[in-house]
Each structure stands twice: as C-alpha cells, then as structure tokens.
Amino acid sequence: MANVFVCSGRDEVPRWQEAFAGAVQVGPDQARARVGAGDLAWVMSNLPGWSELVAGLRRQGATLVVMSYLPSSREAFQALDAGARGYVHALSPPELFRQVELVTTHQGIWVPPELLARVVGGTFQALGGEVRLQDDVLAELTERERAVALAVARGESNKEVARRLDITERTVKAHLGAVFRKLGIRDRMQLVLRLSHQSISLADPGQ
Amino acid sequence: MANVFVCSGRDEVPRWQEAFAGAVQVGPDQARARVGAGDLAWVMSNLPGWSELVAGLRRQGATLVVMSYLPSSREAFQALDAGARGYVHALSPPELFRQVELVTTHQGIWVPPELLARVVGGTFQALGGEVRLQDDVLAELTERERAVALAVARGESNKEVARRLDITERTVKAHLGAVFRKLGIRDRMQLVLRLSHQSISLADPGQ
DNA sequence: AAGCCCACTGTCCTGATGGACATAACGCAC
DNA sequence: GTGCGTTATGTCCATCAGGACAGTGGGCTT
CATH class of the missing domain: 3.40.50.2300 (Response regulator)
Incomplete structure (x- = not known):
C-alpha cells in the first residue's frame, strides 16, 4: 500500500x-x-x-x-x-x-x-477530543496571558493588543513571553499554528 | 481506557x-x-x-x-x-x-x-450540494510566491525559507511582499490565518 | 512576616520584518 | 523590437518582536 x-x-x-x-x-x-x-x-x-x-x-x-x-x-x-x-x-x-x-x-x-x-x-x-486538548493548552495560562494569546492568535500586533487590553506594549510582551515559555514555542507564528489547527474555533464561517 | x-x-x-x-x-x-x-x-x-x-x-x-x-x-x-x-x-x-x-x-x-x-x-x-466556493487564494499567486507563502504559513522565518528554496533572504522578502499585496494583507500573521483557518473567531469579539 | 504568584512597567539591545527605492536577466506576446 | 510579467538581487531604513536584565504593588498561603 x-x-x-x-x-x-x-x-x-x-x-x-x-x-x-x-x-x-x-x-x-x-x-x-x-x-x-x-x-x-x-x-x-x-x-x-x-x-x-x-x-x-x-x-x-x-x-x-x-x-x-x-x-x-x-x-x-x-x-x-x-x-x-x-x-x-x-x-x-x-x-x-x-x-x-x-x-x-x-x-x-x-x-x-x-x-x-x-x-x-x-x-x-x-465536539470531543481535540477541543479538550485545546482547553488544556490554554488552561495552563493565566487570565491575562490567555487574553493576550488569543488576541495575538487573531493576528493582532503587540501594539493593537496593548490598546485593546489597555496596557503597555511592554506588558503585552511580558505576558506573551510567559505564553511562549509555558507552551514551549518561540514566536507568535507557532502560537497561531498551535491555536488554529486543533482550534477552539467552533466558528467555521461555512456560509 | x-x-x-x-x-x-x-x-x-x-x-x-x-x-x-x-x-x-x-x-x-x-x-x-x-x-x-x-x-x-x-x-x-x-x-x-x-x-x-x-x-x-x-x-x-x-x-x-x-x-x-x-x-x-x-x-x-x-x-x-x-x-x-x-x-x-x-x-x-x-x-x-x-x-x-x-x-x-x-x-x-x-x-x-x-x-x-x-x-x-x-x-x-x-445542504444544497454543489457549491463552488474558495476559488483558491493561492491561485492568483505565481509559482515562487506560492512556495514562499506556504513555507511562511508553516511558521518558517524568511531565512529558513531562503535556505529551503536556495535563494537570498532578500528575494524571499520580495516574493512575500508580492503575496501580501495580492492578497491584501499586511503581514505573515494574516497569511497564516488565511491559509490556516480563514476567518477564525477565537472568541472574544473584543469588548 | 516571609514567600510566591500575578499583573504591570521600565530600559537596553539584537535580530527579524516589511516597505521604498533600485537593477538585471529571462521568456513570451504583439 | 518593445513591452510585460516573473524571478532574482541589491541598499537603506523604520518598525516590530522578543530576550535580558531590571522594579513595584497586590493578593494569597504558610
């Protein structure tokens, strides 16, 4: 075969x-x-x-x-x-x-x-397995870290995230750094790939 | 189990x-x-x-x-x-x-x-069967542009793409720039999102 | 009170990124 | 041949991203 x-x-x-x-x-x-x-x-x-x-x-x-x-x-x-x-x-x-x-x-x-x-x-x-897997990934993050991670995963820049959450860009970096460390990844690209593949997104536009 | x-x-x-x-x-x-x-x-x-x-x-x-x-x-x-x-x-x-x-x-x-x-x-x-949507985002790209776009969408850096395709990092940037222009996006993050999940909504409509 | 985790902010710095100028070769159509 | 598109490369530069040092303050546990 x-x-x-x-x-x-x-x-x-x-x-x-x-x-x-x-x-x-x-x-x-x-x-x-x-x-x-x-x-x-x-x-x-x-x-x-x-x-x-x-x-x-x-x-x-x-x-x-x-x-x-x-x-x-x-x-x-x-x-x-x-x-x-x-x-x-x-x-x-x-x-x-x-x-x-x-x-x-x-x-x-x-x-x-x-x-x-x-x-x-x-x-x-x-909606079984994968979704739960996703939960686990986000579960080890704190409230703020999760918010930042999700915003970044939507394609927002650090500056945009900062504005949205009303914090300094520096703080965004800090949270993001923690996210990277906890998830064992190195940059935001890995993050998107991680979050978008077995995604939470029950959204599928589908039309 | x-x-x-x-x-x-x-x-x-x-x-x-x-x-x-x-x-x-x-x-x-x-x-x-x-x-x-x-x-x-x-x-x-x-x-x-x-x-x-x-x-x-x-x-x-x-x-x-x-x-x-x-x-x-x-x-x-x-x-x-x-x-x-x-x-x-x-x-x-x-x-x-x-x-x-x-x-x-x-x-x-x-x-x-x-x-x-x-x-x-x-x-x-x-569901109404035969429907033709998604006439490829990638269709409007040239051969090389597509190769670069796909590599980037996998999370590779410009340098890595350059090595893989055996071209200069500068050329990678050139192709990538063309991709951004053609797809109407601004950076590689948008590209990943386009190719990975389309319009995800990772929750949070953003207070 | 001491220790820990969390949220937040600061500066300094390196490397990555993307745009704005260019140049030049090749192939193809008119 | 003159244009056009594709590929490839160059320099310059502003910005972004992320790590390495910091530090403060609040809340919680022991």
Whole structure:
C-alpha cells in the first residue's frame, strides 16, 4: 500500500515527507496512471476538477483523503460525497496525517473535529477530543496571558493588543513571553499554528 | 481506557469478550456511574432511551459506539446525532470490533460501508450540494510566491525559507511582499490565518 | 512576616520584518 | 523590437518582536 500525494506543480509540502517516509508526490495525470487498489491517495482540493479525480481514483480501488488549505464544511461534504474517506487541513502536523491514515485505511471516516458537527446531521454534537486538548493548552495560562494569546492568535500586533487590553506594549510582551515559555514555542507564528489547527474555533464561517 | 459494553439484562455476546479481553458488560445505570473520560462505551440500540444515554455518556467524556441488531441508515444518523463516533452491527466479528475501536479512538467516525453512502449522501443533499466556493487564494499567486507563502504559513522565518528554496533572504522578502499585496494583507500573521483557518473567531469579539 | 504568584512597567539591545527605492536577466506576446 | 510579467538581487531604513536584565504593588498561603 502506497501513500500518494496528488497536487499541482510541486506544492512543496515537506510535511508529507515528514509524515510518510515513502510518500510519492504526483500530478493529477500521473495519479490516474499509478494509483491502484489499496493505495492511499491524498488529493489537494485546489486542483481543478478534484472531486471528479477523487471519484475516479475511488473507482480504481484507492482510499481517498482530500486536503485543503481552507477547510470548510461544504467542501468536506463534497469530498465525502465524491468518495473520499477523509478530509483534512493540508498543513496539519505529521502526527495528524498518520492518524488520518490509520483511520481511513481501517474503513473509518476522518474529518476535522471542528467540522464534524456540520458534516453529520444538523445537531450533531461530537465536539470531543481535540477541543479538550485545546482547553488544556490554554488552561495552563493565566487570565491575562490567555487574553493576550488569543488576541495575538487573531493576528493582532503587540501594539493593537496593548490598546485593546489597555496596557503597555511592554506588558503585552511580558505576558506573551510567559505564553511562549509555558507552551514551549518561540514566536507568535507557532502560537497561531498551535491555536488554529486543533482550534477552539467552533466558528467555521461555512456560509 | 476501558471498553464498556452497555446492554439490557444479559445480552450475552461472548463476541465482545473475544474481541476485548478486559471488556466489561454493564446495564445503563452502572454505565452512567462508571464510564468516564477516555473510556470507549458500546451501547446497544435496543435499550430504551439509548440516544439520551449516548448523549449523557458523551458529556462524561467517553467515546461512544452504538451497536444494533438491525442497522439502518436512519438509526445510524440518530446515533451520530447523539454524539456517537461509531455505529456497527452487534454481531460483527471481533476483528471488526477492534477496527472500530481503532478508528473511533483516533478521532475517526465508523459506519458500515453499506450505509456510508446514504448517511453522507443524505447530509450532502440536504445542504444544497454543489457549491463552488474558495476559488483558491493561492491561485492568483505565481509559482515562487506560492512556495514562499506556504513555507511562511508553516511558521518558517524568511531565512529558513531562503535556505529551503536556495535563494537570498532578500528575494524571499520580495516574493512575500508580492503575496501580501495580492492578497491584501499586511503581514505573515494574516497569511497564516488565511491559509490556516480563514476567518477564525477565537472568541472574544473584543469588548 | 516571609514567600510566591500575578499583573504591570521600565530600559537596553539584537535580530527579524516589511516597505521604498533600485537593477538585471529571462521568456513570451504583439 | 518593445513591452510585460516573473524571478532574482541589491541598499537603506523604520518598525516590530522578543530576550535580558531590571522594579513595584497586590493578593494569597504558610
């Protein structure tokens, strides 16, 4: 069973290589040629006609997972409807990729926890694991540190946070430094990645 | 993490013991008492008020799987709606039980393949199906700009990107500047947010 | 009272970031 | 050939980010 990543050009996502040693990266056309029964194919949703590609590879006996840079519940439906067993953020950490592999190759379905609610049923309430994980991350922070962390995670600058919380920029830095230390990260970028992937965001615009 | 089978009286399904050595078999009442966070609870759908039981145990932090003697897509829906992560035939072979365990404890969803199409399809239809949104933020970028944008979105610094793409840090800045201009954003943080989660609302509308 | 955690602020300093000027090569279309 | 877009690079500079030193004051526990 091979892991095949289907994307346009060379999307250059070493994360895939990081997650799966023997991963192959191909274009849509090669995908149709070399993907067969038992293979696990990961298809980027920014490819033109990706859903048809997914359906096609599905008929060839492959297991499909759709990756997206902008996950939405709607696209998730489309993916599952086309025959995909999984739908995941393209920038997910390697461990998550392996988890998705595990689930999908065992007849399971995998969709991001934050989209789960919308994918199955209208009132589906399965906001489990990841959300709790998120709580734990924020739990070790103090009130102020959490406020600063969240503001920063929304893309605000130190100055903006300072204005919002009505404190000095220096104080923002102090809290932020504590956040970095406690979470074991080095800068705000890591923070956004940490907070936005397994996110609290039950928000998904979804439209 | 314990496997707990919830059923009325003594349903006597040795298959469960066969699948999981340390499996416990209890009634609905004991279930509420002893099932906690991290446990995997298997609930029979012939119990009166099983969906409320599922929802309750879900709130207690358990992972839920509903078992049925007469699986139907309607009941599957009900199960998932109540917060179950899995829905299987009660008389499935031990290997299948273990597979379901594997999937559901890894944030996956498991429903019988023959019901899959109807469960997912039905949901999809209900939401108005075919809609084309998110014509890629990345589409308007050139090859190199996209590569830089993606690397930055993974949290890499300009220097790291430069090394990775084997170009000068100055060039990275140039591409990045173009990305910012084209996407109408001001810094790398906005970029991560665009690519990571779109318009997250990490709570706090900001007093 | 002494110790600790939290919120807040200060200065100094290094390195990263992004914009505003440029220049120059290449390929492609008109 | 003349333009245009893409890639690549350069210098200069204002700002931002984050760490390394600080310090004060309040509240809580022992």
